[in-house]
Amino acid sequence: MKNKLNSRIIRGVEKACFFDTIRAGFAYTHTAPYRKFGFTLAEVLITLGIIGVVAAMTLPTLVQKYRNRVVETRLQKFYSAINQAVKMAELEYGDKKIWYEDVGGLAVDSDGNPIEGSSKIDIWFTKYLAPHIKIIKKTIESDGRPTYYFADGSALSTPDATVSRDWVFFTGNPEKCNKKYENPYGICKFIFEFYPASESADWKFLYNKGFEPAKVKWDGTKELLYSGNAWACAKETIGRAYCAALIQHNGWKIPADYPLKVDY
Template sequence: MITLGIIGVVAALTLPGLIQNHTKTTVETKLKKFYSQINQAILLSESEYGDRDYWYTDANSVETDKDGKPVNGSSTAEKWFNKYIGAHMKVIQTDYDNKGIPTFYFADGTALKMYGRGIGDNNTTKGMRDWMFYTTNPEKCLKLYGTDAKSRGRCAFAFIFSPTTTAANGKKGFESYQYNTGGNENTIKSLCKTQGQYCTAVIQMNGWKIPDDYPYKVSY
């Protein structure tokens, strides 16, 4: 009985750690896979349409009906994504928020939402540079943490696509969100502790591995 009791205590102490380690590995794999696939999609579109500088645009608009409500599927961002990115990725479903902004669902259970310029200034209907990648269904992610801001760095990870600018991670493909940091690693690590959108960069800088001192528990 004593031996069984000890085994039970040890299991109780180690099981949560094993579960979290598995969760970390799964999230790392999802992030690395998404990063690879979406940048491969960009390369494929470049082979078809030319340099990304020519077909990228940081502009979005959503049509409205006679009652002023957004018309789902009418955004220029969605049409752009479907042509240049989605055509090379396994998009199985598209949903919309109350502003007509699309979220794209992939076959592996992850999703990507267009944030416009919405991560920094909450302007989701204008622009096309900010994107949020979800390691699970976005609704599940948001319910788990209560708010959009609290989900960031946990099950929602911010990216930026701005190949025509010289800002941090500009002139590149889909990269981790590093707005207004100059790409400084210490600045990014510090911001990650209070603004989860910067945590994608922390993971990327560590070779898409979640560091031991990462400030949040991730989920999927």
């Protein structure tokens, strides 16, 4: 009887002195002489709230930095690849000023419907440049404008079916780019030009060159790339033709004061 009584007393003391329950998430019940410190549920929720606010503030910046890197890489990669294709074509056909043609349009049948395979821009591009650059897909619009898709997700097209001097490079899917933005120029759509034969002062930065970011009527100053003309890389400008030139001018890095948020 005495032993049973002693056992009950010991068990009672153990209950009084040691933890045996965890309540409300991180809050521990405690009794003297031992004490554990933890977080209350309210403290945990406040901490999580702070973490959420910080994440909401920093995540958009991190996402945009990643987009910048993708756009920079694809612009520079395209510039290098297309001009390598020009050099390869010169080895086969001679100086680019000889085989360059400013062509456009396509043939139509007696009912006025476009004839497949008659896009003059595509015929020219397929002959001289396509063999030297990896194209995974090609589409032709009803007016003859071709679009060439590359393995990294970017694409090359023409903004006008009547000339082949002007080209648009998409840093991602063209359909997505045009649909997502009311004015995608300078964001996911950049203008390039191939006009090596003109000796006009307006085209002096393109004479005897390969594919270059649009620089028509550029005076060579950084200031004109930003403002003061219809081609400036600015939010209020419609065409934003100089945006690719602005990035090229900065070593193919998007400047800190670039007026738009690029995408792909």
